Amino acid sequence: MNTPNKPGDSMDLRVFIPSVLVILGLIVPLIMFPDSGTLLVNAAFAFATGNFGWLYMLAGLSIVLFLIGLALSRFGNVRLGGPDDKPEFSYFSWVAMIFAGGIGIAIVNWAWVEPIYYFTSPPFGVEPSSNAAAEWALSYGQFHWGFTPWAIYCLPAIPIAYSMYVHNRPGVRLSVASRGVLGRHSDGWIGSILDAVVVFGIVGGVGTSLGLAVPLVSQLVSGLFGIAPSFMLDVGILLVWTAIFSASVWFGLAKGIRILSDINVWLAIFLLAFTFLVGDSLFMIEGWVNSLGNMTSHFVEMSLWTDPVGGSTFWQDWTVFYWAWWIAYAPMMGLFVARISRGRTIRELIIAEMVFGALGCWVFFAIWGGYALDLQISGALDVAGILDEGGIPAAVEAILNTLPMSEVVTGVFILLCFIFLATTLDSSAYVLASVTSRKLSGYQEPKRSIRLTWAFLIAGVGVALIQLGGLKAVQTSTIVVALPMIPVLGILTWSLIRWLRQDFAKKVLEPHLVIEDHRK
Template sequence: MSVVKEDKKMAVDPAILWPAVLAILAASIPLALNPVAGKAVVSGLLSWFTGNFGWLYLLTGIGSFFFMVWLAFGPLGKIKLGGPEDQPEFKKFSWITMLFCAGIGISICNWAFVEPLYFLSGPPLGIEPNTPAAAEWAAMYPMFHWGVVPWALYLMPALPIGYALYVRKVHVLRLSEACRGILGDLVDGPVGKVIDIIVIFSIVGGVGTSLGLSVPLVSELFQAMFGLEDSFLLQMAILAAWTLMIAWSVYNGLNKGIQTLSNINAMLAFILLVFVLFAGSTVFLLNLWSNSFGLFMDNFFRINFWTDPVDKGGFPEGWTIFYWAWWIAYAPMMGLFVARISRGRTIKELIINGVVWGSIGCWAFFAIWGGYAIDTDVSGRVDLQAVLNEGGIPATVVAVLQSLPAASIIIPVFTLLCFVFLATTVDSSAYMLAAICTKEITGYQEPERWNRIMWTILLAFVGVGLLSVGGLKAVQTSTILVALPMIPVLIIMAASMLRWAHQDFGQDLAPKALAMCEKENKAIQVTHLPNEASDVAVDKPA
């Protein structure tokens, strides 16, 4: 079924829109007007939250992973997000690229070259810095931070939302609706509005983190290409150009805008990955990745539960806990977006493709780009650790790119990749923020264009606030703050979906062919013989 284009009668819900906008402005304006005091406040909050709630972020991450494994390979994995007439809206390649680009974005361009260098000089678990063991762990740890656990966190809200949209046939695209199985009619009142406002704040905080980290990177790339001086004005000009690209994308919607940018992005990333793989020490990169995978599998449980409670060296708080908070903050946007583009696919298909292909995509960047950075630093060709200490992340990325053959060509291509990567994340976020604020919208419709454009501009404004404060601490804190209240929401959503599935299909799906149909606007369970024509909602084997 084709997507219904913009419905001019779709009204915005002011009870969600305006409180969310006011909360975002209240958080952003003080940062922009008083960056010195703002930086001091967010630094103190960062230490307090990571020190007191780090264990909760870690348990949420590993719990989400095992929950996804249970769903995928249990009886619920057969449930189809839609009826038998619902075919996937997007081809599998486009679906996976949209999913990957929305979830990762430019952040991987920031970190793929640089994160291993941080771990070389400051490795985990008491390992001596700049030793062979440190190099091996530096290559492995990003596989953990960007692997199966983060993608499981991303899918935690996607499945309940997809179930509500395409099995229960609800006419709103909000996380509060996916909590109805547990909260009941409370989602129609202030409780539901609070949940949706928390979700909006979480999405804006997560995207603002990406903007706050990414604009300085592209500013450095422009300086390298054109010999410009770094300035706040240059960063604002880059942010304005980004906003125009993102506005074009969200204006054109899923099929013409977001899907197009995602496909372009995937091709650019593939070209650069292949180039670096063969331009660097190919055999070394392949050996290092193989070693990293073994190290990751061997230490999976240790690193997932490590809080460093005695030595308190700060590694889990500064890295793993920050990352888990970042994924949780992004999870609402990803949940809404992935659910919206996944009609016609089963729960198992969504989990397997999301976790496996999402992880493999991230691992490819760190295996090739991160491995190249380690090799460049350890071999002594470029002292990248010194560049990182003196010039920060953007200068280090530029130094790595300049060490490659044909750097004058590679840097512009990489810059274009950064532009498109961030656009694919922010346009997805603006699209879903607009959908949340729409009173009634189905999984076949798109929110109004003015609504999408407004959220694009607001996201850019948050980016200005974070850029004014500057520094990694500020963006880390914004992420951790907005992620904490999302943890109970994710748990409620998961329990809600399980309760719905039990009500709709019974406890044992395997021996039955079950279907969902509507009768007096209520979903009921229908059991069919294998050859009966019916609205089957559970995927049957061929």
């Protein structure tokens, strides 16, 4: 018998209070002492990436190899649920929720301009702005948004979903999913600290998204409607976002987050198709095929390149930064994806993230990145010069203005930005509510009051940091948190392996492996 899908239990103050204290412990000093606080955070980031960059690189490749092996093994047949559990959502909606929740505003921000950065400052000692630099520009976009990031997202989702739906343990938390290693300590202060750090990472990840989204949308709204940039414009945009994702969180998974994710994907497909048709389609296709081949043939080299002799910082500035960013987001994505994956097999989950997630990102970079790179190479628009002078928002605005019906396209793009970030924010608020709910099962949704509490807390933190310029510091500190998250991911993996070996010791060749009496 399945547990009724009713609202979850009350808020668990053992997790909520330490989580809020951790958040305030960082944000309040940044607000009161912005200069010294930012310097301290930057020093911590430099220490983490400078001394342990190699660890991030090894972790990324190791996770990819582990998940490929897991998917191909007999354990790939394990169903994340009981014998009678069926998928809660259609395959399209499921993948759409995974993609929209995991990528958010970042893809529409970086897909246009990231290849331009690589083109002007390429890796491996390649001459800047050369033909070889152009090839690496598209290849590294595919690499940094391909198999490895989605593998990092996927790894924690599997043990969390296994704990929720195979062992039917109450508590949508990383501490519960670590029980295979931590044992009874997962219920004590060690588990509470782990969950509090996860909550901080999620809030910081939201700060990262806001740091990308608000300046971009402010720039576009300002140019489209002739409104002067101001703090009030930024707050107004944030309030619109708050209204959208609060409503989505209120209606829950099926009626809120799922519908918003579906709209998001269809709107993105429309804009991508439009750009593909009006741009140099052949250049985009050939660029994608060539970059895919280049990335695939050099995947291991790109994954482990640290250039100890040449002294290049490209791998630290980009690859280590991205891997840390994905690891910082991984707990949120793991918890969210686990919650929506009941009834799927481990193999299905790995394919959905590593294949379809990567493919979705590749389409963005092939079309929007290819379009921008073609503008740069052909001389139609000096995207690199605009990036240097005005930053990413100005560059994206200039690129959009080269498209036919640019005002209409910009308006649709702004709508896409709103929905893309809203899907990340509502997923974050939903996960935060789940983590801070007492003994919530995988068949229940957290109470609406707890969901809205986190929605408004996220909005409040965003307003404070926008006003005082602390978004960048929170973003950087979140990535620093990714360093201790690497051993946490190791603990989750260890827990999963122990459970799989204990529960399915015999080599049973069946379409799906389930524990028949796990709820009896």
